[in-house]
Amino acid sequence: MPRPVLPFVCVLASALLLTACGDDVAVEVPARPVMVMQPQPAGETLESYPGAVHARYEPELAFRIGGKVVERLVEAGDRVSKDQPLARLDPQDVRLQLDGMRAQVAAAEANLRVAKAEHDRYRTLLGRQLVSQSQFDSADNAYRSAAARLQQARAEFEVASNQVDYAVLRATRDGVVVQRLIEVGQVVAAGQVAFVLAADGEREVAIDLPEQSLERYKVGQSASVELWSQPGRQYSGHIRELSPAADAHSRTFAARVAFSDEDVTAELGQSARVTLQSAGAAALAVPLSALSAERGVAYVWRLRPDSTVERVEVRTGPYGERLVPVLEGLRADDWVVMAGVQMLQPDQPVRPVDRDNRPVVLAAEE
Template structure:
């Protein structure tokens, strides 16, 4: 057992040790604020890109129809091949039209002979009337007969020309150069000019058109933005158009707008727009569906943020912004089009806002954060060009 003196010396030491232990136990320490990277919003020029569905259309379509009655004797072209203008496509049995032409030619010869005789009679009567060998009435009748005979010649000449034209129409030719489609009739079929029987169709495929529609409200908004100086306008033929094909690939040729309708479709509330493309390889076919990425005007003072900084939820899109005293706040934004990895922000942010780009998983709205650094973003990309 300890002696009384030892117990007296140990007791103060125990009291001091307890006091030191109490001084060192200050409870659990608060974790440091999470580290985040930010992007400070700047005003930049952003291409104004619109994506629209479109349909391919031949630049010119010619329906080849029968212009005379007859029986198809032979098809003179290969279906699905390119033909030149005035190339023969079909032959209609020409025998009936040949007979009509021969008959008209004979009638012309007869009319010409009658006219010569009438002129000669009038010429013989002219000196006789001055000598009163014949009456003035007889001379006038001879002159009128000669004039009538000349008119008959002109009328018969027109019949010959019409018969020659019908004879030429028995060879059906291509009105334009292009790709000739499937024949709509076969040898032995009866065709009629009164019914304008369709024989085939020729389509010019190079260059080629793509038609799409633009909402009239969007066009009105664009015009207002141009007037207010928010958007920089460019001429119509300098508006670039990039096509995305049905398999997701980018069409190899870049096109441009060449037509903007000035009338609004009353049933759809949209305006027709057309673009023209080179189609030398015949990759675009009439009726094909594509997506057109139209890039022409530019937003002068646009705002973009990295795609990873935007949280898209059913109720809308938001970003986290570092506010006063480095406290996080959630900011709803209205998204425009996606430019590569950058979202165009139409509203909700202004220049100088500090948007969180990295560290979102640890950040909490209403809590402070520690800014680790500034995140750089790539330049605003234009529409993807064909290779």
């Protein structure tokens, strides 16, 4: 009987020994290497937007009367001078109307001559007391009505004469035709845009701002413009115009950035990049990779003096392309983890390094 019990006792003793050894030995967790950085000044949170060079004044030219286009004299891209004809409408209808108004003026003049002669005759008879005062008043009223009808006919004749001139669309300023929206044979209405003219003179850059960034910009705010044809050269400018309503399709707000220097050699249609700094920017900013969020609350991992990390909630501003403004929660001398934040736990020991892979030692450890 004793022999079968001995192996069981040995196995039990071995298990107890191993358990005791496991309780005495502490398993050391190696520190995780992390890349850290200090928050950057918010002045570096600049945002760039693509745009195109436009003229300061771009009037939309249209006929003041309706009709059929019988001649188009310019194409998009043509340079035109002030009062140069651009297109013509069929003038037949307006000329017939002018002839009719001319005939009405002639009839009104003849009617006035008759009324004046009658007025003068009754005046003479009244002086001789051969007619009553009421008869003379009637002739006087007829004369005044005839004079008024002649004045009306002449005014309508002037309008009809102007409409003959309106059948020719002319350039309002020197410039370049940037858009042509009519064709020969097309029937256009009065006020329908026929051409878009880019007037000579000032140039500016048209950009589109996303709606989440609109509150950061205002009219008069400074900007920097770089033309793609002149890389590396920055031109100073400012926001001249900011649309109060968003585009129905893109949901962006149109803005115009004017050059501060009038001698900028920018051609129409050139591509450009506008760099803007947020108005009233926050004091600090961190990279997008340093930010995490849970249940709608943003936070970062901050390095402690003992080389452990803690989670710190922050209040952020509108996100940029690379950086996020931090409105509350961080100081300028804090160190935050900028990569691998998803793998961290509170109070976890880390081995911090900077962008150049150099160890970071906090002041408290020195």
